[in-house]
Amino acid sequence: GAVVSQHPSWVICKSGTSVKIECRSLDFQATTMFWYRQFPKQSLMLMATSNEGSKATYEQGVEKDKFLINHASLTLSTLTVTSAHPEDSSFYICSARDRKWDPYNEQFFGPGTRLTVL
Amino acid sequence: EDQVTQSPEALRLQEGESSSLNCSYTVSGLRGLFWYRQDPGKGPEFLFTLYSAGEEKEKERLKATLTKKESFLHITAPKPEDSATYLCAVQDWAGNNRKLIWGLGTSLAVNP
Numbered sequence: 001g002a003v004v005s006q007h008p009s010w011v012i013c014k015s016g017t018s019v020k021i022e023c024r025s026l027d028f029q030a031t032t033m034f035w036y037r038q039f040p041k042q043s044l045m046l047m048a049t050s051n052e053g054s055k056a057t058y059e060q061g062v063e064k065d066k067f068l069i070n071h072a073s074l075t076l077s078t079l080t081v082t083s084a085h086p087e088d089s090s091f092y093i094c095s096a097r098d099r100k101w102d103p104y105n106e107q108f109f110g111p112g113t114r115l116t117v118l
Numbered sequence: 119e120d121q122v123t124q125s126p127e128a129l130r131l132q133e134g135e136s137s138s139l140n141c142s143y144t145v146s147g148l149r150g151l152f153w154y155r156q157d158p159g160k161g162p163e164f165l166f167t168l169y170s171a172g173e174e175k176e177k178e179r180l181k182a183t184l185t186k187k188e189s190f191l192h193i194t195a196p197k198p199e200d201s202a203t204y205l206c207a208v209q210d211w212a213g214n215n216r217k218l219i220w221g222l223g224t225s226l227a228v229n230p
Contacts, residue, residue, distance in 0.1 A: 002164070043205065043222045044162070093161045106152055107218065109161035 003027050004096050006110035013084055014118055020080045021113045023094030029074035030096035034107060035067075038091045050077040074099065084117045091115075120145045120210050124221035131196055131228050139191040139224045141206030149209040151189050152218065153182050156203045165191075165204075196228045 003026040013019050023033055033050040048069050049057045056069035066088075068080040077096075081088055091114055095107035121144045131137055143151065150169050154162035166175045168184040175182050179200065181192040191204055203225045207218040 004161075006161075043220050046217060049217070091159075095161075105150070106164050106167050108164055109154075112159070112161045114159070 002098065002108040004094065004108050004110040006094055006113050008113060009111060010114040010116075012116045012118065015085050016083055018080055018082045019084055019115060020078055021092055021094075021115075023077045023079070023096070023110050025075045025096045025098075025108075028096075028098045028100075030077075031074065031099040033071060033077040033094055033096045035069060035077075035079050036093045036095065038093060038112075044093065047079075081115065084115070086117045089115055089117045120208065120219045122206055122208055122219050122221040124204075124206050124224050126224060127222070128225040129227070131193075131226070133197055133228055133230050134195045136192070136194045136196070138193070139204055139226070140188060141191070141221055142188040143206075143208045143219075145208055145210040145219070147211035148186075149211045151184055152207045152209070153189070153191055154205040154207070156205055156223070162205055193226070196226075198228045198230050201226055201228045 005024045007022045011019055031052050035047045036044040037047050038044050046059050047062050050069045050071040052071045052074050058064045066082055071077040091112050093112040095109045097105055097107050123142045125140045150167050152167050153165040155165055156162040166182040171184055171186045173184050179194050183190045203223045205223045206221040209218055
């Protein structure tokens, strides 16, 4: 149980294009999902908290117009990197919490998406 | 300010050599402490949640314990497949209680 999937697992795009990453909870419903960014040999950096049916909450320093988050259902959240540039290249990971125990329970993580912007 | 410090930064063990990883935390009120394992190029894998001082949880060769100031992840007779980065995170009662505060992790290498 508690499986989270991400798609795609890796993507290479040209500078200036937009990229959408999907995060799905496969066997539970998630009112809250999280999007993280991780640089090599560094810990997780929270970008935003995605709430089903409402606007995402972005962390300080994260551009909401650049990183668009949509949490349209209890099992799907998407992150769109708009007008991507090489500095956006990173490992993006989503996580989700089971709504039955939200908000005081563990997060389950997806496998991550490696974004490379040329 | 909430803070999580993990030590050591890196640890190299021989197969079968037991050891412990430390996670020290400072929060207004601990709601939960979480341990994860992360392999290179993958998302973190959930291991344990601890809620109160004195609590212990075990899974195979791993045992997590919690005090009012720190948590330990004990690894008994480790195998090479236990090599990974172990991450600790805490959730606070106060403030934005949906967020986790993360440590920087301990990179564990177990040699055969």
